Amino acid sequence: MHEETVYDALDHAHGGEGHWAFGTGFDEPLAGVDTTVPDGVDHADLGTYCLMLGDDALVLAQRLTQWVTAAPELEEEVAIANVALDLLGQARLLLARAGSVDVLGRSRERASASIPDEDALAYFRDADEFRCTALSAADNGDFGQTMVRLLVAATVRLAVFARLRDSRDPVLAAIAAKGVHELTYHRDHAARWVLRLGDGTAESSRRAQAGVDAVWPLLADLFTATDVERRLAAAGVAVDPADVRAEVHDVLTTVLDRATLRVPPWPADAPPRGRLGEHGPELVALLETLQGLARQHPAATW
Structure with a gap:
């Protein structure tokens, strides 16, 4: 039978469900994973923690897609888009986990x-319901600053996910086991660019250093745990962000030193305002773009 478009073909091949983006024969990464919440773990805490990790990925992915058609090299546009897709995949799984334990806020x-719950959480929450850090929400700046931000974000997230593989929550452990491979690439890709820019021309070095100086203050709240993180870390489910500080410090210092860039003083710890829903106008503007179409057509199917 002749199909009008490739989308029609995909739709018919999978029962005409219309959800071809997630229904085209790709393996389900959580197939067979026990979704039972571990004994003694508060459902609300688990869901909130999944929102923290999921929102970081979702918001940073949206930031990275702003470089598509604007990156300095065509191959780099593809690479950035692939990093964003990896993060979207992580966000989808984490937001779905939050929805499975009924942490949906006003989105439902x-x-x-x-x-689906993960789409409701992505498109129908306001900024004060997001739990991402300022590092994820900040504007891109120029390309050098974007690569420095990606280096920091991927280094922190990789350190957390490496430990989450031992989480008592089987879903978090499975997401982390898949994510460490992606995040290793993200970190190494960003590190190569920081090395290339920092140890390149005078102009590229100047821009890379300016990017470091702009991003560094955003580290202030990355290692301050919320009460939710402390409770879940004590229960063997989550990672206390303070536990990854030394590893992150060593990796970032090594990369910047090799890139002949100056390592700024480590910022003093600050309250985790983003984790508590306190954000600046840059996140509001980003969400207007991310959520606009879904909110204009809330009953649409794709």
Whole structure:
């Protein structure tokens, strides 16, 4: 039978469900994973923690897609898009886990019943319901600053995910086991660019150093645990961000030293405002772009 478009073909091949983006024969990464919440773990805490990790990935992915058609090299546009897709995949799994334990906030009231929980959380929460850090939400700056931010974000996230593989929550452990491979590439890709820019021309070095100086203050709240993180870390489910500080410090210092860039003083710890839903106007503007179409057509299917 002749199909009008490739999308029609994909749709018919999978029962006409219309969700071809996630239904085209790709393996389900959590197939066979026990989704039971471990004994003694508060559902609300687990869901909130998944929002923290999921929102970091979702918001940073959206930031990275702003470089598509604007990156300095065509191959780099593809690489950045692939990093963003990896992060979107992590966000999807983490937000779905949050939804599975009924941590949905006001999103479920705004979204139609046909919309999956992870989509409701992505598209129908306001900025004060997001739990991402300022590092993820900050504007891109120039390309050098973007690569420095990606280096920091991937280094922190990789250190956390490496430890989360031993989480008592089987879902978090499975997501982390898949994510460490992706995050290793993200970190190494960003590190290569920081080395190339920092130890390149006078102009590229100047821009890379300016990127470091702009990003460094955003480290202030990355290692301050919320009460939720402390409780879940004590229960063997989550990672206390303070536990990855030394590893992150060593990796970042090594990369910047080799890139002949000056390592700024490590910022003093600050309250984790982003984890508590306190954000600047840059996140509001980003969400207007991310959520605009879904909110205009809340009952649409794709």
